[in-house]
Amino acid sequence: MTERYNPREIEAHWQAYWEREGLFRVIDDDTRPKYYVLEMFPYPSGRIHMGHVRNYTLGDVVARYKRALGFNVLHPMGWDAFGLPAENAARDQKVHPAKWTYGNIAAMRAELKRMGLSLDWSREIATCHPGYYQHQQALFLDFLKAGLAYRKESFVNWDPVDQTVLANEQVIEGRGWRSGAVVERRKLSQWFFKITAFADDLLATLSTLERWPERVRLMQENWIGRSEGMRLRFELAGWSETVEIFTTRHDTLFGASFLALSPNHPLTEKLAAADPGLAAFVAECNRIGTSEAAIEHAEKKGYDTGLKARHPLIEGRLLPVHVANFVLMDYGTGAIFGCPAHDQRDLDFARKYGLDVIPVVAPPGIDPATFAIADEAYVGEGTHINSGFIDGTSVAEGKERVAQRLEGAGRGKRETVFRLRDWGVSRQRYWGCPIPVVHCESCGIVPVPRDQLPVVLPEDVSFDQPGNPLERHPSWKHVPCPACKRPATRETDTFDTFVDSSWYFGRFCSPRTDEPVTRAAVDYWLPVDQYIGGIEHAILHLLYSRFFTRAMRVAGHVKLAEPFAGLFTQGMVCHESYQDQGGKWLYPEEVAHLQDGRVVHAESGRPVKVGRREVMSKSKKNVVAPSVIIDGYGADTARLFMLSDSPPERDLDWSDAGVKGAWRYLASLWRMMSEPKVTLPPAGHIIADGLDAPLLETRRLIHRTIAAVSSDLDRFHFNRAVARIRELTNGLEDLPFKSPGAGAVLREGLEIAVRLIGPMTPHIADALWQKLGHATSLVRVPWPKADPNLVAADTVTLAVQVNGKLRGTIVLPKAHDKAKAEAAAMAEPSVLRALEGKAVKKVIVVPGKIVNVVV
RNA sequence: GCGGGCGUGGUGGAAUGGUAGACACGCCAGACUUAGAAUCUGGUGACGCAAGUCGUGGGGGUUCAAGUCCCUUCGCCCGCACCA
Numbered sequence: 001m002t003e004r005y006n007p008r009e010i011e012a013h014w015q016a017y018w019e020r021e022g023l024f025r026v027i028d029d030d031t032r033p034k035y036y037v038l039e040m041f042p043y044p045s046g047r048i049h050m051g052h053v054r055n056y057t058l059g060d061v062v063a064r065y066k067r068a069l070g071f072n073v074l075h076p077m078g079w080d081a082f083g084l085p086a087e088n089a090a091r092d093q094k095v096h097p098a099k100w101t102y103g104n105i106a107a108m109r110a111e112l113k114r115m116g117l118s119l120d121w122s123r124e125i126a127t128c129h130p131g132y133y134q135h136q137q138a139l140f141l142d143f144l145k146a147g148l149a150y151r152k153e154s155f156v157n158w159d160p161v162d163q164t165v166l167a168n169e170q171v172i173e174g175r176g177w178r179s180g181a182v183v184e185r186r187k188l189s190q191w192f193f194k195i196t197a198f199a200d201d202l203l204a205t206l207s208t209l210e211r212w213p214e215r216v217r218l219m220q221e222n223w224i225g226r227s228e229g230m231r232l233r234f235e236l237a238g239w240s241e242t243v244e245i246f247t248t249r250h251d252t253l254f255g256a257s258f259l260a261l262s263p264n265h266p267l268t269e270k271l272a273a274a275d276p277g278l279a280a281f282v283a284e285c286n287r288i289g290t291s292e293a294a295i296e297h298a299e300k301k302g303y304d305t306g307l308k309a310r311h312p313l314i315e316g317r318l319l320p321v322h323v324a325n326f327v328l329m330d331y332g333t334g335a336i337f338g339c340p341a342h343d344q345r346d347l348d349f350a351r352k353y354g355l356d357v358i359p360v361v362a363p364p365g366i367d368p369a370t371f372a373i374a375d376e377a378y379v380g381e382g383t384h385i386n387s388g389f390i391d392g393t394s395v396a397e398g399k400e401r402v403a404q405r406l407e408g409a410g411r412g413k414r415e416t417v418f419r420l421r422d423w424g425v426s427r428q429r430y431w432g433c434p435i436p437v438v439h440c441e442s443c444g445i446v447p448v449p450r451d452q453l454p455v456v457l458p459e460d461v462s463f464d465q466p467g468n469p470l471e472r473h474p475s476w477k478h479v480p481c482p483a484c485k486r487p488a489t490r491e492t493d494t495f496d497t498f499v500d501s502s503w504y505f506g507r508f509c510s511p512r513t514d515e516p517v518t519r520a521a522v523d524y525w526l527p528v529d530q531y532i533g534g535i536e537h538a539i540l541h542l543l544y545s546r547f548f549t550r551a552m553r554v555a556g557h558v559k560l561a562e563p564f565a566g567l568f569t570q571g572m573v574c575h576e577s578y579q580d581q582g583g584k585w586l587y588p589e590e591v592a593h594l595q596d597g598r599v600v601h602a603e604s605g606r607p608v609k610v611g612r613r614e615v616m617s618k619s620k621k622n623v624v625a626p627s628v629i630i631d632g633y634g635a636d637t638a639r640l641f642m643l644s645d646s647p648p649e650r651d652l653d654w655s656d657a658g659v660k661g662a663w664r665y666l667a668s669l670w671r672m673m674s675e676p677k678v679t680l681p682p683a684g685h686i687i688a689d690g691l692d693a694p695l696l697e698t699r700r701l702i703h704r705t706i707a708a709v710s711s712d713l714d715r716f717h718f719n720r721a722v723a724r725i726r727e728l729t730n731g732l733e734d735l736p737f738k739s740p741g742a743g744a745v746l747r748e749g750l751e752i753a754v755r756l757i758g759p760m761t762p763h764i765a766d767a768l769w770q771k772l773g774h775a776t777s778l779v780r781v782p783w784p785k786a787d788p789n790l791v792a793a794d795t796v797t798l799a800v801q802v803n804g805k806l807r808g809t810i811v812l813p814k815a816h817d818k819a820k821a822e823a824a825a826m827a828e829p830s831v832l833r834a835l836e837g838k839a840v841k842k843v844i845v846v847p848g849k850i851v852n853v854v855v
Numbered sequence: 856g857c858g859g860g861c862g863u864g865g866u867g868g869a870a871u872g873g874u875a876g877a878c879a880c881g882c883c884a885g886a887c888u889u890a891g892a893a894u895c896u897g898g899u900g901a902c903g904c905a906a907g908u909c910g911u912g913g914g915g916g917u918u919c920a921a922g923u924c925c926c927u928u929c930g931c932c933c934g935c936a937c938c939a
Binding site: 724 | 856857858859860861866867868869873874877878879880881893894906918919920921933934935936937938939
């Protein structure tokens with residue numbers, strides 16, 4: 001009687017077995033080559049979603065595959081556990097953030113365990129645990145000492161209702177995302193990490209990250225935004241002050257027609273104090289907010305200060321000084337010179353305010369006498385005109401000469417500036433890692449001594465008022481100054497949660513030691529050989545981690561600069577969305593797809609509007625819960641579906657049909673092995689020589705599949721690997737069962753199929769492996785090796801073309817010469833038919849590939 | 856605007872310049888079933904009775920040979936965006 005495929009039973013059994021045997025517990029071991037595979041750790045929201053299932057399935061395939069290849073594999077899991085949602089839950093549900101977070105962790109851990117991931121749970125960490133964050137505090141002290149952490153005044157988005165700082169992405173159309181209050185630009189003292197200290201290195205080293213997606217490297221390159229130029233000093237007529245500007249186009253200096261200051265430039269502020277009109281203009285600019293989106297839509301506006309600047313190269317030429325809303329204080333010096341002929345922004349501004357437009361670069365092949373600028377600035381290469389001593393030079397040559405002249409005169413110097421800014425890490429929030437310093441009236445900022453770490457969050461806090469609970473806490477912040485022992489106050493800011501995730505990969509190497517990382521452990525395990533996660537972290541998380549690793553190297557914790565040798569960014573999981581007639585979003589399970597193609601509400605039968613496929617999100621309810629799929633079909637089916645069909649870097653459309661297809665395949669595998677069509681010899685049986693041709697062909701298929709799947713897994717082509725395995729099992733279904741030795745070949749094929757699919761669907765693979773008569777788990781079985789003699793076929797099929805069009809195929813021995821191939825091709829009836837009455841001009845023969853007859 | 860990616864059957868997707876559509880989903884027909892579900896067998900790019908012709912967004916080019924390389928154009932997606 002058929003034993004049915006019962007994933008529920010199988011999966012529970014093997015998960016318990018793996019855990020009991022401690023198969024995934026890893027020890028630091030120098031004898032085998034190491035392999036560190038890591039997926040981006042999750043935020044403990046309480047439930048896993050399909051994005052997690054995809055991410056962790058991909059990582060688990062890599063981990064299991066590398067383990068089978070003989071690597072000592074580190075594959076850990078942890079929790080990115082600090083952050084605002086816990087405080088929101090505390091406020092809304094009256095539950096303490098710690099309790100809420102640890103509860104969520106427990107729930108998600110249980111869900112993850114049901115996926116059958118080959119994780120070393122003994123290394124689990126949670127960033128909200130003092131055992132983790134005390135080391136982060138120690139690292140901060142190291143960075144402080146090394147000059148990589150500092151405090152400065154900076155503009156922030158301030159929500160006056162919630163009394164907190166908002167990140168740019170939390171400001172929507174100039175208002176706080178939750179309170180709806182108009183966000184203010186406020187100057188606050190904030191802690192910063194000096195990421196700009198490594199700007200050059202972070203940029204230059206990108207090109208060495210060969211196993212990173214090109215796209216991510218480009219995004220980081222743009223983000224760092226290096227540009228080479230000059231810092232120039234302009235004197236102001238009738239004033240003792242000077243204005244410094246930054247430019248990359250000092251060769252266009254002869255075309256300068258104005259200077260523009262940022263609304264937040266110190267000189268602007270000084271002038272505004274005496275000029276109400278300017279003060280109003282600055283206020284208007286600031287109201288727009290700091291969010292990039294707001295700036296984007298702002299039209300170019302300026303305010304003439306009445307000041308005149310002296311042109312540094314043209315005696316007697318004076319340039320008006322404006323304050324302009326498009327000049328950023330954070331970039332360069334916060335002031336520019338405008339050359340309207342060769343910069344579109346400057347041109348727009350000049351046209352609006354009636355300023356001169358002087359062309360100083362003539363495009364190649366254009367008569368300088370007739371060259372004029374209309375609505376478009378000319379930014380290309382060319383020859384300088386109207387430019388005094390650099391007339392006739394190229395852009396590069398002009399730059400060089402101007403730079404030499406101005407540097408010689410002490411009016412400027414060459415400089416490289418970056419778009420990248422130092423990383424502000426202060427957050428006025430409770431549920432984060434406390435920044436371990438004390439503010440003392442007499443000593444200033446005093447680091448908390450290391451023997452007093454960790455600075456632990458107080459537990460008795462309330463969330464019924466806006467603002468930072470640490471600030472309001474009656475006693476927590478009051479401590480004696482560590483230096484002078486007089487009353488002082490703790491820093492009440494906590495770290496941005498991106499800090500927590502910037503070094504967790506290092507902590508996993510020695511998760512329980514009483515130093516942040518142990519040298520021997522990180523020297524052995526780092527870098528992470530394969531990191532896997534979402535593209536949404538292409539910039540911030542990855543850049544911060546690269547910074548942290550460098551800073552930790554400065555502090556002597558690690559010896560390397562790049563934490564992630566290989567990076568894979570997976571696509572997202574998408575689903576159609578559904579809305580009823582009232583526009584209310586519906587969950588997929590509330591919707592019925594009728595035979596006639598109509599889509600209706602399952603209960604009411606009313607028509608449903610089907611939206612496009614997009615990323616699963618709670619707000620649109622186009623989500624499918626992993627637990628439901630695992631309950632219904634099992635983890636192996638969910639994993640197989642995640643890997644089939646779509647390449648992992650692309651978005652994946654969730655479909656019920658696809659899940660059913662994966663299920664059907666596993667069920668058929670089960671049947672193939674439960675009741676093989678021919679009796680199998682016992683495990684360990686050696687296949688005898690003298691198989692007939694079809695059986696030999698099957699063996700070739702088996703070994704070709706080993707080679708193909710191995711290469712597919714190496715290259716992250718999981719969808720192809722699945723297809724190859726299906727091809728193999730399709731082939732095994734058609735075996736000539738009556739031939740002598742069929743049972744032995746079938747055994748070989750089934751065993752290989754099970755071993756190849758093992759990394760993807762580990763539970764059923766172990767169950768079938770046992771069913772095939774083996775005592776041990778596949779986890780302990782090495783990856784199969786293809787027999788090279790069987791991979792190489794001894795006959796090949798050549799395509800035969802006439803004038804490039806396929807006319808037939810011929811089968812030849814693997815070793816054949818051109819003449820033989822040509823003769824065989826010429827004998828093909830279909831070729832003869834096509835050649836009838838035509839003269840053969842030449843014949844192209846590529847042995848083993850193709851014969852092309854040209855007429 | 857700048858940068859990057861992608862356009863292949865009804866659908867997801869395969870194809871070191873060398874037999875386009877592997878492997879699936881769906882669909883069609885048949886078998887088994889009281890029926891449905893499940894399962895099994897066969898078929899399935901388009902046109903054509905067939906021989907065959909046409910087919911990888913459009914146009915052009917290189918080549919004996921182009922989904923693949925080059926030019927051009929259209930469309931979609933993503934990232935960045937007043938960065939001086």
